[in-house]
Amino acid sequence: MRILFATAVLLTSTAAVAQTAPQLSLDTLKQVTERLSSDEFEGRAPATAGEEKTLAYLVERLQRAGLKPGNKGSWFQEVPLVEITSQNVAPLTFTGGKTPVSLEYRKDLVIATYQVTPKVQVKDSDVVFVGYGINAPERDWNDYAGMDVKGKTVVILVNDPDWQTQGLRGEFGGRAMTYYGxxxxxYEEAARQGAAAAIIIHDTEPAAYGWGVVQSSWTGPQLEQDTPGDHMDQSKAIGWIQQDAAKALFASAGKDYVALIEAAKHKGFKAVPLGVKANVSFDNTIRRQASKNVIGILPGSERPDEVVLYSAHWDHLGRCDAVNGDDICNGALDNASGTAGLVALAEAHVKAGPAKRSLVFLAVTAEESGLLGSKFYAENPVYPLARTVGGVNMDGVNNVGRAKDFVLVGVGKSELEDLVKPFVAAQDRVIVPEPTPERGYYYRSDHFSMAKLGVPMLYGESGEDLRVGGKEAGKKASDDYTANRYHKPQDQYDPSWSWDGAIEDLSIFYGLGRQLAEGSNWPNWYPTAEFRATRDKSRAGK
Known part of the structure; x- marks a missing residue:
């Protein structure tokens, strides 16, 4: 009876929201996406002239939408960052094996550091293959068991040991990536183990992107949060190597690459010293500066201290490795389009008038550098997390047409999933599992920063079953973007994009946010979710 009653109330509330929802502006979506992804903004890298132009434009649009400055009269929250640019990178060499192995920067290897130091040198460091590099006591799994790697170089596989398992059952969630992947x-675990260097073997399928993405993302200026201690507790060097380079390394060490990869998939795997030594060095140019999150608010009419949050990251890669002479990574889909969605939702909510709770619109910086802007906000919230009801994060919108399905990324985590179902059903759509759970999208955008500290955040998007062309067309479009545009200069605005699917998805986000803002309930994580205890503790101390 209680479940039926709750469902009836929810459907009634959903219908009411749908009837009163203002139309989302197609012009806003097009204008904001095209403008932010134009060459004028130089790829929107934090702490550049592109950032200054981005901030000015976002404030103009949010102010025009009718929001108020969201941080004590300011539109901004300063995010302290340190920029580290590697130079004079020597080849990564492995000696002591059958034949010496030398890996060339960019071609075979990308390497960087979290440590804020002018010079990095890893000299004659013993090399150890540590499988997937996981230490998970609750799963009775420790790839470092019995192996002291202090001062050594660890070589690691990407993703989880069971990423090739079809379905969602396995030691680490089967096909779905966990945070361990x-x-x-x-890199965090390697540092905890005391490794001098941590090198991941790149493999396109489990990494979920090709070498070109690693190359463009890991070369040039790298940003980190500027914190006391200069990250000297981290490994000296972190990086990736091409799979062929890894095979050459294992052959030099006299090890069977295929056999060791297979062994690493199974519980009880023991780390394997390769009997070779690693050497690499590079200089760093260091620049400390602050970037900014942009915050706008539509204050609540009855409970303004209770907050519903929408988020999207405004940044992209800036100048990157040139392709056909173009070295601006414009980031049109990723994430000028999501930022445009943020502005369009702000306009719609203002037109509907203040809700009982406040609606906050947060455009964060430095997502591409490791969710730094959202991490800083979560750790230094303008609005207390215990009073933040929940929200929606947007990282790209549908630009290929209406879909029959809707994907909840990281499904099975929070009660927001129950609340969103009627809005999806109202569009005659169905919720489906992630088509590529092995790619770990749940851990790759800004909702994760909030989730880690307990705030339920929905991350959903159109699925691949398009109303025109079906699943084949949807998968083709998705694969084409990942292979040819993601984190490349080719992610540019295209006037021929279809926005119908984006409008439908944003309407779902509008409805969910409005329902939360007009209501009084506090959705939580499911009891089995890893963030439930954090939320319960936070709410208990509100």
Missing amino acids: RWTYK
Whole structure:
């Protein structure tokens, strides 16, 4: 009875929201996306002239939409960053094997550091293959068990041990990536283990992107949060090597690459010293500066201290490795389009008038550098996280046409998934599992920063089953973007894009946000979600 009653109330509320929802502006979506992704903005890299232009334009649009400055009278939250640019990168060499192996920067290798130091040198460091580099006591899994890697160079596989398992059952969620599979985790754990250097073997399928993406993202200026201690507790060097380079390294060490990769998939795997030594060095140019998050608010009429959050990242890669003479990574889909969605939603909510709770629109910086802007906001919230009801994050919108399906990324985590279902059903669409859960999208955008600290955030998008062309057309479009445009200069605005699917998705986000803002409930994580305890503790101390 209680479930039926709750469903009836939810459907009634959904219908009411749908009837009163203002139309989202197609012109806004087109104008903001085209403008932010124009060459004038130089790829919107943080702490550049492109940032200054981006901030000015976003404030202009949010002000015109009718929002108020969201940070004590300011539109901005300063995010302290340090920019580290590697120079004079020597080849990464491995000696002591059957034949010496030398890996060339950019071609075979990308390498960087979290440490804020003018020079990095890894000299005669013993090399150890540590499988997937995971230490997960709750899963009885430790790739470092019995192996002291302090001062050594660890070589690591990307993703989880069971990423090739079809379905969602396995030691690490089967096909769905866990946080243990993300490169960020692997470097964090290597540092905790005391490794001098941590090198991930690139493999396109489990990494979810080709070498070109690694190359463009990991070369040139790299940003980190500027914190006391200069990150000296991290490994000296972190990087990626091409799979062929890894095979050459294992052959030189007299090891069977295929056999060791297979062994690493199974519980009880023991790290394997390769019997070779690593050497690499490079200089760093260091520049400290602040970037900015942009915050606008539509204050609530009854409970303004309770907040519903929309987020999208405004930044992209700036200048990157040139392709056919073009060295501006414009980031039209990623994420000028999501930022345009943020502006369009702000306009729609203002037209509908203030809700009972406040609606906050957060455009964050430095997502491409490791979710730094959202991480800083989550750790230094303008609005207390215990009073933040939940929200929606947007990282790209549908530009290929209406879809029959809707994908919840990281499904099975929060009660927001139940609340969004009627809005999806109202469009005669169905919710489907992620088509590529192995890519770990849940851990790759700004909702994750909020989720880690307990705030339920929805991350959803159109699926691949298009109303025109079906699943074949949808998969073709998705694969084409990943292979040819993602994190490349080719991610440019195209006047021929179809926006119908984007409008439908944004209407779902509008409805969910409006329902949360007009209501009084506090959606939580499901009991099995890894963020539930954090949320419960946060809400208990509100």
